[in-house]
Amino acid sequence: MRKTYHAYLLIAPLMVGCLLFYIVPFVLILRHSFLRGSGRTAQFLGLENYVEVIGSEVFALAFGNSMKFLAVGLPLIMLFSYLIALLLQHQVDRHKLLKSVFLFPYIMPVVGSVLLINLLFTEAGLVNSLLSVLGLPVQQWLRGTHAFWVLILLYLWKSTGYSAILLLAGLITIPAEQYESADLDGASGWQKFRYITTPQMWYSVFFAAIFAVINAFKCFREIFLIGGEHPVDALYMLQHFINNSFSNLNYSKVAVASVLLLVVTVVFFGVFYAFVSRKEAFRE
C-alpha cells in the first residue's frame, strides 16, 4: 500500500501537467466543436459543425492531402530508416560519428531547409539547371502536383535519420548471441531477419512510426514557408485549414478539425498498437 502511495506521488507532477495542459484543453476543444460562438453566449449546435466540416470541400482537400502525405511518407520513411538501421546494426561501435551525421538534417533550422528547397527546386534552381543541361524540359517543382513529391522528399531527408536512430536503438538491444546461434545453425540473412530481428522489433517500429507521424506534422513549418497561407492545392494540409480557421476566428471549425484529426490518428495507432501487442504477446 505504501509503495503504491509512493508511486502515485512520483507520477503526480506528470499527471497534473498532463491533465492541465493536454486533457483539459482537449475537453475544451471537444466542447467547442459542438458550439457556435464562445463564452456565455455560445449556442449548442449538436453535430451540425461536424456535418458542415465533413461536407466541406476545403476540409476534404486538406484532410485528403494530409492523409496522402502520411500514407506515402510513413511507409517510405519506415522502409528507408529500417534499412539504414539494419546496415548500421553491426557498425554502431565503429562509426559513432555516423549517428550524429544522420541527425543533422533533423536539427537543421526550418529556414535552412526552406532555402535548400528553393535552391534546388525553384524555376532557376539546380534541378532545373541540370535538366536544361541534359536537354530535358524544366518543371515547376513547387507548383502543381510536383510540389507534393518535393515535400515528401524533404520529409524523408529531414526525418529518416531520426527514425533510423530510434530503430537502431531497438536493434542493438537484440542479443548478439541469438544471431551467433543462428549462424551456427546455418540460418540465412533473411531467416535471421524474419525469425530473430522482426519479432523483437515491433515496439521499436511502433514508436518510430509515432515519431515519424509527429515529424510529418512538423513538416508543416516548411510547407508553410514554401507555399504560404494558401498554397497550391497539392500542398494544402490540415494545418493550413486549422491555422487559417483560427485566424478567421472560426473556432468551431478549428475544434472539429482537431478532434477529427485526433480520432483518425488515435484509431490508426490503436489498431497498430493492438497488432503490435499481439505480436509481442507471442514473445512473452
Place this chain on the structure above:
Amino acid sequence: MIVFLLLVAGCAELPSASYADGRLESSAVPTPSAAATEIPESDEKEPVVNEEIDPNALRICLDVGQGLAYTERDLTVLELKIADAIKMADGPENIIFDSIPLEGSEREIALERIRTEIMAGEGPDVFIMTAKTVDALFPIPEKAMQEGIFLTLDDYIQNAELGDWDNLTQPVLEAGRTEEGQQLVPMLYTLPVTVYPKESVPEIPPVGTTWQDMLADESGILRRAALMHRFESGGLEMLSEDSVLSVLGELVNYETGEILFSEEDLLHVMKALLTLEEEIDTEGVAGLPEYFQGRLNRLPMLTLRSEKVLSMNRETPVTMIPVYSLNGDVLATVRAYTGINRNTKHPKEAFFVVDYLMSTQAQQTLKLFHGFDGLPINEKVLSEEYPQRDGGDLYLIDENFEALGNIRNQISKVYFDNSLLRAIRSPYYTGQGIQSSEITDQTLEGLVSETYDALKQILGE
C-alpha cells in the same frame, strides 16, 4: 495513454501563422491603455499605460491603418480624442482602449491575444476597425459575423438616441447584417469612380448600365471610366486592381460559402481589363474631357479647400461615374466598421459608443471619419449644411452633393474589404506582368487557376 500524449505533443508543434513567419519570438504582451481623462499637452507625451485593467471599464479595441495613425503616439492621441468625444456626449467615462499596434511583432502578439480572448468568451467590448486585408483581427468580417462573434444590434438600434440611423446609406448598412440581424455597422466605404466636369458629362448613366455598355460607348467617356487606370497627376497611383472587383460585381455569398463567379469569369474579366488597359495606354486621352479617377472619398469629390484636380476645383460641378459590373451592379467596399462583442458585460455602454459613431456630429468631427480613405455612411455629412470639420469645413457644393446622392443610389453590392477581396484583385498586377512579358514563367490561365483555388480555400476556412 502514452500514444495519446505523444500525438497531442506532436500536434502542439503546429506553428501559428506568426511562428511560420518567424515572427513569434517575444513573449511581451501589450497591455490595454487606459483612456486618460486628460488629453496630452502635446504629441510628444508618452502613451499612458495602465497596468491594472478595471473589469468594469468599457474596453474598446481600435485597429486603424496608416492614414489615421502613423506612430503609436498618433494612436494614443486618437484614443484620447475618441474617449473625450464619448464623454462629451454623456457616454461612459470608464473606458480602456485596447488598440492593436500598427505593425511588427507586437501587432502579431496582440492579434493572437485578442483572438484567444474572444475564443474564451472574453475580449474587448467594442471593436472599431479599419478593414485591413492583411494581418487583420477579422480577416473576413462577414465570416466573423456568421460565427456569432458580434452582438445583434437590432433591438438597440430601435431605441437609439444619438445615431442618425435613418440617414445611413442602406445598402452599405445591409452589408453588416446576417439572418440574425445587424451585427456590424459600416462607418466608411469607397467605390471606384471617374469624375468628369458636369459641363462635359451632364448625367450619370442609368441604373442597369453594364460594363459591356461602358466598353461600347462610342464617345469614349464611359469606356474610359470602365477601368481605374494609373493617374499620376495629384500624386496618386490609381488602383486598377479595384476594377476586377467592380466588373465582377457579384463576388461571394458568405452564408452559403459560394463564390458567385466562375474561374472562366475571372479569366475573362482579367483578360478584358488587361486588353482595355493596353488599348487605353495606346490611345491616350486625346479627345476626352478632363477627368479624375479614384476611390470615392473626399479627394475625387473635390472637397478639400486647397485641392485642385486638373482644372476642377470645389466649385466645379461634376458628374461621378462608377464602374458598372457585367450584370449592371455598382459595388462598394466597406473600409471601416464597428461592432460589439457578443460576450460583452456592458452592452448598453458599448452600444452608446456605436450609436455615437453613427451620429451626424461624430461623422462630421471625429478624425475616424475624415482622416481615412472612405466616405462616411451618414448621408447628410459632406453637404454644405453638415460639413466635415478638419481644421476647416469640408463639403460639397449642392450640385455635387446631389451627384454624390446619385451615385449612392446606384450602389447595389457591398462587401467588406477583406483578405478574400484582396486575393481576387491582387493577381491583376501579376497579370499585367504576364501581359507585358515581364513575367515569363507563368500564364494568365495558370495565375487565374491558382487564384481561384486560393479563393476556395479562403472561403472554406
